[in-house]
Amino acid sequence: MNLHPDLLYRLALPEIPQIGCGQAKLLMEYFESAEAVFKAKRSTLEKIEGIGTIRANAIKSYNNFEGFEKEIRFLEQYKIQPLFIKDLAYPQKLLHCFDPPTILYYKGNANLNASKIISIVGTRHPSDYGKQMVNKLIESLCEYQPLIVSGLASGIDAQAHKQSIQRNLPTVGVLAHGLQTIYPSHHQSLAREMIAAGGGLLTEFKSDVLPDRHHFPTRNRIVAGMADAVVIIETAAKGGSMITAQLAFDYHRDVFAYPGRSTDVKSEGCNQLIREQKAQLITNGKELAEIMGWETKAVQQPIQKRIFEILDPKEILIVEVLQQSAAALHVDQLQWNTNLTGSTLAAALLQLELKGILKQLPGKMYVMT
Numbered sequence: 001m002n003l004h005p006d007l008l009y010r011l012a013l014p015e016i017p018q019i020g021c022g023q024a025k026l027l028m029e030y031f032e033s034a035e036a037v038f039k040a041k042r043s044t045l046e047k048i049e050g051i052g053t054i055r056a057n058a059i060k061s062y063n064n065f066e067g068f069e070k071e072i073r074f075l076e077q078y079k080i081q082p083l084f085i086k087d088l089a090y091p092q093k094l095l096h097c098f099d100p101p102t103i104l105y106y107k108g109n110a111n112l113n114a115s116k117i118i119s120i121v122g123t124r125h126p127s128d129y130g131k132q133m134v135n136k137l138i139e140s141l142c143e144y145q146p147l148i149v150s151g152l153a154s155g156i157d158a159q160a161h162k163q164s165i166q167r168n169l170p171t172v173g174v175l176a177h178g179l180q181t182i183y184p185s186h187h188q189s190l191a192r193e194m195i196a197a198g199g200g201l202l203t204e205f206k207s208d209v210l211p212d213r214h215h216f217p218t219r220n221r222i223v224a225g226m227a228d229a230v231v232i233i234e235t236a237a238k239g240g241s242m243i244t245a246q247l248a249f250d251y252h253r254d255v256f257a258y259p260g261r262s263t264d265v266k267s268e269g270c271n272q273l274i275r276e277q278k279a280q281l282i283t284n285g286k287e288l289a290e291i292m293g294w295e296t297k298a299v300q301q302p303i304q305k306r307i308f309e310i311l312d313p314k315e316i317l318i319v320e321v322l323q324q325s326a327a328a329l330h331v332d333q334l335q336w337n338t339n340l341t342g343s344t345l346a347a348a349l350l351q352l353e354l355k356g357i358l359k360q361l362p363g364k365m366y367v368m369t
Helices: 007-015 021-030 034-039 042-046 052-061 067-077 092-096 128-144 156-166 185-196 215-225 240-250 265-275 285-292 294-310 313-324 331-338 342-354
Strands: 081-084 103-108 117-122 147-150 171-174 200-203 229-233 254-257 358-361 365-368
Touching: 007 021, 007 034, 007 067, 007 081, 007 103, 021 034, 042 052, 092 215, 092 331, 103 185, 117 128, 117 156, 117 215, 117 240, 128 156, 128 229, 128 285, 147 156, 156 171, 156 185, 171 185, 171 215, 185 200, 215 240, 229 240, 229 265, 229 285, 240 254, 240 265, 254 265, 254 285, 285 294, 313 331, 313 342, 313 358, 313 365, 331 342, 331 365, 342 358
Parallel strands: 117 147, 117 229, 147 171, 171 200, 229 254
Antiparallel strands: 081 103, 103 200, 358 365
């Protein structure tokens, strides 16, 4: 297994005191490598907006590299892929979030940048209705071949993983701990089945990090951020699934929820999300696919290719980015993916609207017509 020569510095970057995911993202937009961050002059670091003197001092004084040699041996022994924020295999949708993990650890073979990614979450204590809805959702999504993501928790998460395996869909579990551990422990066999079936396990925590209640909300932002859409199936008004739904909403992801009886505590959260218009009501995967535009995408592609002849290079770049997404994209996501300046992007988007090639949705979201 060939590991990146910059790996030691990549592992160390998120461990620097005062340097969170947002600051690490800023640094990697400025420097070519993690090593360059550590070797930069203090004066250079201080001038970076969002870093300043205190964080520059933290970077220059950091020297705790010894423990990462053990981590590298663990990665090699168990064939775990370290996915750095600048790697192409890193889940690119996370880059649209303001707090993407600096590095992820991945055991598996599923494509984390699949064209269709759906996260499914819900209560740890589902009713028979909740389990049936998971089964029917996965069954009706089969023809679209999405990657199914969840948190490997008991209940709805586990049901989503198991049904994906049964339906030959790749499924990835996002963990709130390191890969030396599987939590809950009775899911060890399920985790092995997921990997064997072409799915995988993903975490931002080093190998020896144990489950902690503070890690689960952190984990949930990955479940929300790496997907095109998040589906909530049975949740109380408070809990991890509601956190995931709110994160997905804040990240401008499509959020869907299965409705339940008004007297059912397990459906209070889903009903609340629908009532507050933070989630769209669905009852099967076909409805989700129609809203996401999956039903018409195959027809749209040849039409879009023909119109390339009337577009300039900047407009083509925007169209290509939108084509690769299964859902509408926020203007900030378009700017990140195209690397166009704000004024250039705005002008190109206006021209594409006038040509009838894309349309603007509420919240500065854009989608192909």
